[in-house]
Amino acid sequence: MTITLITGGNKGLGFESARRLIELGHTVYIGARDAERGSKAAEELGARFVRLDVTDTDxxxxxxxxxLRTEGRLDVLVNNAGITGAYKKPEDITAADIRQTYETNVFGLVSVTHAFLPLLRRSEAPVIVNVSSGLGSFGTVTNPDRLESQINALSYTSSKSAVTMLTIQYAKGLPDIRVNAVDPGATKTDLTGQGHQTVTEGTDAIVKMATIGKDGPTGTFTDRSGVMPW
Structure with a gap:
């Protein structure tokens, strides 16, 4: 039985990823800040709930x-929790705005990864999936043919670039763990409010990388169609 934790798993991409992984036989833990919403989502899915606020180390x-007490290990960690942060003109963005976004999207990911590494190392095939974004891809946001090139959002885009670089560095430093970043693509969820993909399509890359096994790739950045530009 594969034991999987999805942060921010009570709605959107996290919820749909949980549903699909449960169908594939995973035991999924929904990590969520709000106990009521998280418990409700877990009950609906047939998952298990654990209260987890990625900005709170306790x-x-x-x-x-x-x-650790209930399962003894963790096989798959999906770092999905994220916020869009302040969406303002560049001249109006402050360090406080960016710091708030990074607390969840970047420092939260590092805190969760750090805390769960001992559990992952108890697995025979540990996997980490970091949910990044095409908005964090330098190659995508500078391509005039891509929608992402028309969006200017300092805090969110830079935080997702950081997620992708963290992924590479974790992959290099943790050769015993498969660590990959994914771009869900433009998916309509509560977080984005817009997008051309269904939420199921948006989870294709997450589910694929969550099920790669010990011989799968590491240090990659992909979407549902394949390799993403850095």
């Missing part, structure tokens, strides 16, 4: 302790 440590 919450993260408690979640890691609970999964």
């Amino acid at each position: 919450s993260i440590d408690a979640a890691a302790a609970e999964i």
Whole structure:
């Protein structure tokens, strides 16, 4: 049985990823800040709920302790929790705006990864999937043929670039773990409010990388169609 934790799993891409992975036989833990919403989502899915606020180290440590106690290991960690952050003109963005976005999208990912590494190392085939974005791809946002090139959002885009670089560095430094970044693509969810893909299409890359096994790739950045430009 594959034990999987999805942060921000109570809605959107996290919820749909959980549903699909459960169908594939995973035991999925829904990590969510709000206990009521998280428990409700877990009950609907047939998943398990663990309270986990990626900006709160006590919450993260408690979640890691609970999964260690109940399962003894973690096989797959999906770092999905994220926020769009402040969307303002560049001249109006402050360091406080960017810091708020990074607390969830970047520092939260690092905190969760750090806390769960001991559990992942108890797995025979540990996997980490980091949910990044095409908006964090230098090759995509500078391509005039891509929609992403028309969006200017300093805090969100730079945070997702950081997620992708963190992925590469983790992959290099943790050769015993498969670590990959994915771009869900333009998917209509509560987070974005717009997009041409269904939420199922948006989770294709997440599910693929969550099921690669010990011989799968590491240090990659892909979407549902294939390799993404850095």
